Amino acid sequence: MSPNPERHLGTVLVVDDAPDTLRMLCDALAAEGYTVLVARDGEQALERLELVVPDAILLDAVMPGLSGFDTCRRIKAHAAWTHVPVVFMTGLSETSDIVAGFEAGGVDYVVKPVRIEEVLARLATHMRNARVTRLAREAVDVGGHGVLLLDVRQRIAWRSPQAERWLREAFPELEGGAPAEWLAQLVGSPTGHEVAGPALRAGAVGIRLIARSLGAAGLGETMVLLSTERPAAANATAGSSAVSAGEGAGASRLDVASLTPRETEVLSWLAKGKTNRDIADILGMSHRTVNKHLEHIFEKLGVETRAAAAALASRAIPG
16 A cells, blocks of 8 residues: 655554455555554564564454464564564453453554544554553663663563663572662652662672662653662772763663674674665565564663664674
8 A cells, every 4th residue: 555655654553354444445545644564463464573563563462373462462572673663453442351452462452343533543642652652761771871760669660671681690599670679769769869789790899780760751650760880899990981881872772782893894884874674685585584683782781772773783894
């Protein structure tokens, strides 16, 4: 389906087993200015996502085979897709069904038969919110900041890649989490107050984790900034190597990432602004293989987005 040539609002994946619904939604979305991808069931939707990550997904809740709820759970379990807002389309109107959609990871739902104006309005709102959130997370990724967001129950609601790495080193048995009593101490701390954590497992000179509450970040949520602190003797030994937090950050993170030669090639072309399709053509591999390489690269670098990986690479890999 060809988008409106005058503007491009983003890419939407529509997943529905009803041809009439698909046709109606595709026509309306394309006329509005969206690029539309189509899948007839959950498995096909996951295959589409392996090739292209859309800006939003309209997902039928009830389909033969893999249900919409199960499809959404698989999407949200995939690190590269979890940021994409999923809007359920459903003829189910019971409260339990609606709750099931939200628990599966959906951000909203529209009741069938769908009303186009309502779909467009909800879609635009969620895509705008997701875009703002993505840009904020990219800024955190690029800066290499360790940030935690704690919910009203004093649990980790979100963590930046750098925060996850430090938590895994500080509390290896919790796999990226943190002890409940330590998190409770952070939530109860005054804004700006520092709370010391354990020494990092990888810190040969006894580098210690430090957490500082940044105060309320939403309804009952608390934002926490993580950093590391060296003992005074280690700081003296380090000397001028710590001139600034940002200087050389890209090179050091790549040094410890242990990228394979092929991953380094993929990353270098990514830093030059090439799309997945371009990289596949240049390196003579399939699009799916490029996606797999990028997943491994993001994990090793501790970033969540292409922009963050490219920013690190551009500072460390010669042009």
